[in-house]
Amino acid sequence: MVEAFFIYFALMVVFCSVMVVSRKNPVHSVLWMLVMFFHVAGLYLMLNAEFLAATQIIVYAGAILVLFLFVIMLLNLKEEIATEHSVGGWPGGLALAVSFLLFALLAFTGFTVKASGKWSIQEVSRLTHTKALGKVLYTEYLFPFEVASVILLVAIVGAVVLAKKKLKS
Amino acid sequence: MNMPDLQPLMPEIVFLGLALFVLLAELFIKSKETIGLMVIVSVAATAYMIPQSFGVTFSGMFISDGYSSFFKFIFLLNLILTILISIQYIQIERAEFGEYYTVLMFSTLGMMIMASAGDLIVLYLGLELMALSTYILAGFIRHDARSTESALKYFLLGAFSSAILLYGIMLLYGLTGTTDIMKLSSLLMKNGMRLQSIFAIVMVMVAFGFKIALVPFHMWAPDVYEGAPTSITAFMSVGPKAAGFAVIGRVFLTGLEGFSADWRLLLVVLSIATMAVGNIIAIQQHNLKRMLAYSSIAHAGYAVLGVIAGNTEGLSATMNYLLIYAFMNIGAFSVLVLLRNEQERIETLEQIKGLARNHPFASALMLIFMFSLTGIPPTAGFVGKFFLFRALVYSGYTWLAVVAVVFSAISAYFYLRVVMYMYMYEPEEGVTQDISTAAPLGLALLITSLMVIAIGIYPEPFVNFARLVVG
Numbered sequence: 001m002v003e004a005f006f007i008y009f010a011l012m013v014v015f016c017s018v019m020v021v022s023r024k025n026p027v028h029s030v031l032w033m034l035v036m037f038f039h040v041a042g043l044y045l046m047l048n049a050e051f052l053a054a055t056q057i058i059v060y061a062g063a064i065l066v067l068f069l070f071v072i073m074l075l076n077l078k079e080e081i082a083t084e085h086s087v088g089g090w091p092g093g094l095a096l097a098v099s100f101l102l103f104a105l106l107a108f109t110g111f112t113v114k115a116s117g118k119w120s121i122q123e124v125s126r127l128t129h130t131k132a133l134g135k136v137l138y139t140e141y142l143f144p145f146e147v148a149s150v151i152l153l154v155a156i157v158g159a160v161v162l163a164k165k166k167l168k169s
Numbered sequence: 170m171n172m173p174d175l176q177p178l179m180p181e182i183v184f185l186g187l188a189l190f191v192l193l194a195e196l197f198i199k200s201k202e203t204i205g206l207m208v209i210v211s212v213a214a215t216a217y218m219i220p221q222s223f224g225v226t227f228s229g230m231f232i233s234d235g236y237s238s239f240f241k242f243i244f245l246l247n248l249i250l251t252i253l254i255s256i257q258y259i260q261i262e263r264a265e266f267g268e269y270y271t272v273l274m275f276s277t278l279g280m281m282i283m284a285s286a287g288d289l290i291v292l293y294l295g296l297e298l299m300a301l302s303t304y305i306l307a308g309f310i311r312h313d314a315r316s317t318e319s320a321l322k323y324f325l326l327g328a329f330s331s332a333i334l335l336y337g338i339m340l341l342y343g344l345t346g347t348t349d350i351m352k353l354s355s356l357l358m359k360n361g362m363r364l365q366s367i368f369a370i371v372m373v374m375v376a377f378g379f380k381i382a383l384v385p386f387h388m389w390a391p392d393v394y395e396g397a398p399t400s401i402t403a404f405m406s407v408g409p410k411a412a413g414f415a416v417i418g419r420v421f422l423t424g425l426e427g428f429s430a431d432w433r434l435l436l437v438v439l440s441i442a443t444m445a446v447g448n449i450i451a452i453q454q455h456n457l458k459r460m461l462a463y464s465s466i467a468h469a470g471y472a473v474l475g476v477i478a479g480n481t482e483g484l485s486a487t488m489n490y491l492l493i494y495a496f497m498n499i500g501a502f503s504v505l506v507l508l509r510n511e512q513e514r515i516e517t518l519e520q521i522k523g524l525a526r527n528h529p530f531a532s533a534l535m536l537i538f539m540f541s542l543t544g545i546p547p548t549a550g551f552v553g554k555f556f557l558f559r560a561l562v563y564s565g566y567t568w569l570a571v572v573a574v575v576f577s578a579i580s581a582y583f584y585l586r587v588v589m590y591m592y593m594y595e596p597e598e599g600v601t602q603d604i605s606t607a608a609p610l611g612l613a614l615l616i617t618s619l620m621v622i623a624i625g626i627y628p629e630p631f632v633n634f635a636r637l638v639v640g
Binding site: 103108109110111141142143150153155157160161 | 227271272288364365
């Protein structure tokens, strides 16, 4: 039963990804991407990672995709896209992607499973995934977390400077 | 949970606090000179904290040692010089938003975190902080299409290289179960998956190669350097490059020590390609900014030689070279900033024809920087190259040193051509060769030219300092 769900989600992710890059209309691409994001969230749920699944939907499907749609609608690229497909060199790209995939699969064979320390599967499911993640993030990974907050601040400052400030003539 | 030891982090914390202060102060203080001065005072305060900060904290994620301090010194120096050349320049370009200074500070903060990163996650976040700030700065002249194009190009390719770096980090994590740089080497050796490890190393190297613009990952550099504001071109041709070298030194020489034969071979190929492409394509450039972009690619090729040598001698030679490169390269860009007047951008060889007639002093400075970039004694550029090549010969790569010297000789053609155009031609009709008279810019030129000559004549203390710091 679990395998059936996994196969469904995995195949849909691959299928949707292919649809995203092969559609001529960018709005269709974005909508296929939305479907893909939901299926990725499904995969996360199967891994007992409910926090990641929720963020996947809230952040990617909710925020980033809406942004994509806005940009596409603002730019109004339709005619340009229809005449000239943006992914013309796909055979080369495909060859590169396939060779990359083969290398990546090869690299995965070398992966090792380390003895789980404090956070065993039982411990994570006892505390719930969200709580466990929060604990690690605010203790062990506090420093990277704070650096990430500075990055977000720079992004905000940059967006204001590049988009909002009036040009001086 | 005990409170982590914040002592090693103090310079960064102070610097971040002051950057936030500058961001707020800019709302009330309209004088850009005052803001610039505040940044310089912040840098001084941070530099003062660095020697007292040695230590390791956050269970090995953040390492403050001699090595990182030397690089932080280069970043802070780069920031000061950039501020000095920027104050009047961004007014002429009509882009004098106060955020300029804060974003420069954030970018420098990112570099400082990179230099101190003991963990791949921290390294990645520092790199993103630095890169994101630089993208913004590259597009700062919003009404100029070239500047916007350069920012966008830099952003897209930078995001791509970040993704590759993340793949590399993911593979290293999968192979070892850790992101701690200090533990990588032994765990990779224990795992014993050679081919898989090399694939991960290649990914990491591609991403770093992009940051320091090694051929064939250099395609972004000429366009971005040409389009960005000249002061920012000076900033990003030194700072992010030095930061890239800081992490290369840390990750390859410590984290991936066990695979040194493999990555050394890769770096040899990359460095030869970089020196060849950088120096040979620079010959065809008539735009000075573009020429300096290719020259900066070539110089990354030289600096890698010290990492290839791979010992204390080599690494300290690379660090020295980066310090010297900061002085001479920012100096050369300062002269370009000096030549930017209200009417036009003086950027091409034709426009600087006969500059020596109108501005003998500015031409003499340019001459010093061009000699130094070529590596002619008694300038600092010679000292830098000398120690690099010496380290290379001592570690058994004599043939590579010969190759580097040959490319160095080729580079003389396009550097000295600039000198020839300034001194041996009559000025063109209709070109206004007015120069800026801003005092801060003059100070930047004074510092850079004096240092280029001082290091060239008396290199001893600098060389010993870098050696002391590494060893």
